Amino acid sequence: xxxxxxxxxxxxxxxxxxxxxxKKEFKPHTYGAFGLPKERDIANALKERQLVWVRPDSExxxxxxxxxxxxxxxxxxxxxxxxxxxxxxxxxxAIAGTTAGVHTLLTKLMAKSGSRPTWVEVxxxxxxxxxxxxxxxxxxxxxxxSASSDIKTLYVKNVNETQRVSGSLFESxxxxxxxxxxxxxxxxxxxxxxxxxxxxxxxxxxxSSYNKRKSWTAVALQGFDPDDPQFIIKxxxxxxxxxxxxxxxxxxxxxxxxxxxxxxxxxxxxxxxxGKLERVRLMRLQANNGELTRHADITDRNAGTANGxxxxxxxxxxxxxxxxxxxxNLSGEKVMSHFPAGSLFYLDIRKPHxxxxxxxxxRIHLVIDVACNSETRALxxx
Numbered sequence: 001x002x003x004x005x006x007x008x009x010x011x012x013x014x015x016x017x018x019x020x021x022x023k024k025e026f027k028p029h030t031y032g033a034f035g036l037p038k039e040r041d042i043a044n045a046l047k048e049r050q051l052v053w054v055r056p057d058s059e060x061x062x063x064x065x066x067x068x069x070x071x072x073x074x075x076x077x078x079x080x081x082x083x084x085x086x087x088x089x090x091x092x093x094a095i096a097g098t099t100a101g102v103h104t105l106l107t108k109l110m111a112k113s114g115s116r117p118t119w120v121e122v123x124x125x126x127x128x129x130x131x132x133x134x135x136x137x138x139x140x141x142x143x144x145x146s147a148s149s150d151i152k153t154l155y156v157k158n159v160n161e162t163q164r165v166s167g168s169l170f171e172s173x174x175x176x177x178x179x180x181x182x183x184x185x186x187x188x189x190x191x192x193x194x195x196x197x198x199x200x201x202x203x204x205x206x207x208s209s210y211n212k213r214k215s216w217t218a219v220a221l222q223g224f225d226p227d228d229p230q231f232i233i234k235x236x237x238x239x240x241x242x243x244x245x246x247x248x249x250x251x252x253x254x255x256x257x258x259x260x261x262x263x264x265x266x267x268x269x270x271x272x273x274x275g276k277l278e279r280v281r282l283m284r285l286q287a288n289n290g291e292l293t294r295h296a297d298i299t300d301r302n303a304g305t306a307n308g309x310x311x312x313x314x315x316x317x318x319x320x321x322x323x324x325x326x327x328x329n330l331s332g333e334k335v336m337s338h339f340p341a342g343s344l345f346y347l348d349i350r351k352p353h354x355x356x357x358x359x360x361x362x363r364i365h366l367v368i369d370v371a372c373n374s375e376t377r378a379l380x381x382x
Contacts, residue, residue: 010046018060018063019036019039021060022037022063022096025096025097029126029150030150031148031150031352032148034148035146035150037065052066052105052108054104054105064095064105066093066109069085069090070087072087077142077154078143080304081165082165083154085164089113090109091121092120092121093121095122099132102132103132103135103136106133106136117156118138119154119155119156120154121152123150123153124152124153124331130153134155138155139161141154141161145352147298149295151330172381173348176327176329176353177345177346177353178345181343181344183269183343184317184342184344188265189342192263192269196364201229202230203284204218204219207233210292210294212290215290216283216292217284219259220280221270222256222260222279223254225257232279232281259282266282273368273370275372275373275375277369277370277371281366281367282317283365284364285323287320288357288359288360291355291356296353297349297350303348305372307372311346311370311372312368313347313370314347316363316365316366317341318362319359319361319363320357320361322360323357324356325338328353329351
């Protein structure tokens with residue numbers, strides 16, 4: 001049987017052997033279709049002489065895909081800080097294998113790079129490879145989060161990181177999910193629920209792919225169509241196709257909807273949060289296994305806690321103990337939390353998160369997006 005054309009003349013058995021090494025190490029930390037180097041990627045790397053490996057005996061013990069930059073380029077981390085990679089910098093885009101094998105490969109690549117900077121990307125959860133990287137004198141300078149919610153730490157050696165990474169993170173950029181205290185007293189929560197029951201919101205299905213079993217719905221008190229509380233979309237987040245079909249929507253500004261008038265206590269509660277109000281929504285997750293699977297809203301380039309960036313705060317109005325938030329911090333550590341009715345918490349939507357409601361109670365949260373200022377950051381940092 002002839003090898004497929006994409007193999008570029010390389011032995012298919014070798015390509016599969018290398019792909020298997022990447023898959024074994026990457027699969028537990030990869031959530032999208034493009035995070036695993038496939039046989040085709042390995043063939044392309046071989047063609048460009050960008051694949052290196054260690055084979056001390058009969059088996060490959062470590063493998064890496066790298067490239068030497070041909071020109072200056074800019075990358076961004078999860079906080080939209082600019083990372084400058086210059087011509088002739090060596091970038092290790094993927095590396096996997098045994099501790100000894102990875103050490104050998106990185107040592108060879110650093111020798112190839114000489115005094116030029118060497119950059120290495122590695123999954124934040126991969127402590128084995130990170131230990132080797134740190135022992136070789138690399139410094140962690142940034143964290144990237146992919147649209148599929150993979151978390152990768154970026155390391156560099158032979159460069160002053162302050163010259164290549166713009167700015168510093170705020171303290172408020174660190175937590176993925178944080179309880180801030182009380183958002184509303186019992187009487188306010190009860191009045192909010194009374195208004196909601198009387199209003200009977202026109203709940204709209206959330207458009208996202210991670211809305212499992214169509215269990216997540218919302219209504220806008222403030223959104224991008226003041227005449228339609230069911231328009232829960234943020235136009236800037238939508239696909240290119242949607243934007244081409246809805247050019248006028250892209251010009252819309254956030255404004256209160258008719259739901260804000262019908263829910264005065266809820267609206268007042270939203271306005272108690274410091275910062276300029278952006279979208280304000282009631283978000284409902286069905287009882288008995290309503291679920292949002294792991295995702296990261298990294299495509300919203302306005303998210304964050306710098307001045308003018310959009311931070312998201314939640315006040316649960318109706319919930320059950322079986323409704324649990326999962327979040328993953330910058331080191332890839334998973335934290336699970338339940339927040340009772342009336343509490344106030346901050347969710348960094350740029351980091352991976354998920355929700356599952358196994359309780360018998362339909363969850364209703366007041367979800368408030370605000371343009372950050374120093375008061376907002378102080379609230380998050382408290």
